[in-house]
Amino acid sequence: MDVGRRLSLARVPAVAALMVMLSLSSSFCVSSSAARAVARPGAAEQLQRHPVVLIPGAGGNQLEARLTEGYEPSSLVCRVWPLVRGRGGWFRLWFDPSVLVAPLTRCFAERMTLSYDADADDYRNAPGVETRVSDFGSTSTLRGDLDPNLKLLTGYMNTLASTLEEAGYEEGRxxxxxPYDFRYGLAGPGHPSQVGSAYLQRLRLLVESACAASGGRPAILVAHSLGGLFALQLLARSPPQWRAAHVRRLVTLSTPWGGSVQEMLTFASGNTLGVPFVDPSLIRDEQRTAESNLWLLPTPSVFGNTTLVLSRAHNRSYSAKNMTQFLRDIGFEEGVEPYRARIRPLVEALPEPGVPLTCLVGTGVDTVESLVYGDRGFDEAPEKVVYGDGDGTVNLASLIGPIKAWSDxxxxxVEVVELPKVSHSGMLSDxxxxxxxxxxxxxxNLNATSYHHSS
Known part of the structure; x- marks a missing residue:
């Protein structure tokens, strides 16, 4: 039996024509001050391959925080923890194992919380909390330095990065x-997104730098989960000439193009993401405030009128088409307007990447398909969970449905590679x-127009 099943959605003439075009366009990659900072003397002569830029999923980023005078802790524990020494007051916020201790879980949640500023039409950190993503451009912050089990739970790309190095790639060359602050997202046309837009700009400069440092070879973007949505928006918001000159191919791993039903569980009753000993009710309110979680709710274009959540307490069922009612009924009224104005226009129609695309998707893993809540509503875990096909986190319909239209x-x-029994996080380690x-x-790197695998 084949290890993976390849479903080609591409038209052969288009493949050949586009590959020729991209081969010719690689010479148009130009350097900049940022590119010169990345390039090393003589590096161009050493390179024999396209550079790779790894874009992690939500949990695969490391996030640091610093508390200022504006921070108002909810408890004495939050006032004194952590005992920061040096480093300018910066400490690890995500992911830090201390979140497993209940009193510290509350501190973690209040520091991770975002707020929507209706006047500015944008998201902000909690008052008195500064955050940063360090070592942008490096894979070091994608690898993690935690217990191996926690690495797997949070989706670090350590195994993938090491595998690429074994294949001949070199960090920084x-x-x-x-990496990025995964709490923030992007918004539809006409709505500002300061953090998300700044990330796209940094990503664009990094791709240009990688291209210039490799002697003009356009980069391969390898993106996991939410990272695939950011990569798509980078490409969609860039001119065709830039895409052709700087990006050879987009390779996505488990990208939730149409959202995930599991996100409704996150909003309704909290989701520990597999981290043990954490009470989901302690982090539910914080998870609701993340702009990226709104972005990952099931989209109407994929899930339509299918019932995804049923609540006996409200005597109501919820589909992707009445998501605003769902947000109101779970007690998250403040999320209704950002979802309606900022997120819904962003996900209604997915733009084409404009570069060759290969999607790797896991199949045959039990994935949340619908939820039933009882008479006590959303303050308790669902009474019944129905599972369907997918990768354990993202439904199969979301993994491959939206991109089928691009093949026309x-x-x-467009190529799709199905990997049976490979989970969402297992895509980075299986x-x-x-x-x-x-x-x-x-x-x-061999300039092939397709690839083959053995049984």
């Missing part, structure tokens, strides 16, 4: 990382998945 475009190359990723990258 032709292998780069693009004569200029868009042997069969890593082998497929390396084969794909090898074929690109």
């Amino acid at each position: 032709d292998l780069f990382g693009a 475009s004569p200029a868009q190359v 042997k069969s998945a890593l082998e497929q990723i390396i084969r794909i990258i090898d074929s690109i």
Whole structure:
């Protein structure tokens, strides 16, 4: 049996034409001051491959925080923890194992919380909390330094980065990382998104730098989960000439193009993401405030009128088409307007990437398909959970449904690789998945128009 099943959605003439175009366009990659900072003397002569930029999923980023005078702790514990010494007051916020201790879980939640500023039409950190993502451009912050089990739970890309290095890639030469503050997202046209837009700009400069440092070879973007949505928006918001000159291919791993039903569980009753000993009710309110979680709710274009959540307490069912009612009934009225105005227009229609696309998706793993809440409503865990196909986090319909429409475009190359029994986080560590990723990258470096795998 094949390790992975390849479903080609591309038209052969379009593949050939686009590959020729991209081969010719690689010479148009130009350097900048940022590019010169990345390039090393003589590096261009050493490189024989396209550079790779890794874009992590939500949990695969490291986030640091610093507390200022404006911070008002909810308890004495939060006032004194952590005991920061040096480093300018910065400490690890995500992911820090101390979150497993209940009193510290509350401190973690209040520092992670975002607020929507209706006047500015944008999201902000909690008062008195500064955050940062360090070592942008490096893969070090994508690897994690925690217990191996926690690495897997939070989706770090350590195994993938190490596998690429074993294949000949070198950190800082032709292998780069693009971490971000995963709480923030992007918004539809006409709505500001200061943090998300700033990240896209940094990502664009990093891609240009990687391209210039490799002697003009356009980069391969490898994006996991939420990172695939950011990569798509980068491409969609860039001119065709820029895409052709700087991006050879987008490779996505478990990207939730149409959202995930599991996000409704997160909003309704909290989701520990597999982290043990944490009470979901302690982090539910914080999780609701994350702009990116609104972005990951099931989209009407994929899930339609299908009942996703049923509440006997409210005598009502909820689909992707009445999401605002769902947000009201769970007690999150403040999320209604941002979802309606900022998120819904963003997800209604997915733009084409405009570069060749390969999607790796896990299948055959039990994935939340619908939830039933009892007479006490959303303050308790669901009474019944119905499972369907997917990767354990994202439903199969979301993984492959939205991109099928792109195959009808004569200029868009799309390939889908199904990996049976590979989970959402397992996409970064499963042997069969890593082998497929390396084969794909090898074929690109060999200037092949397709790749093959053995039984």
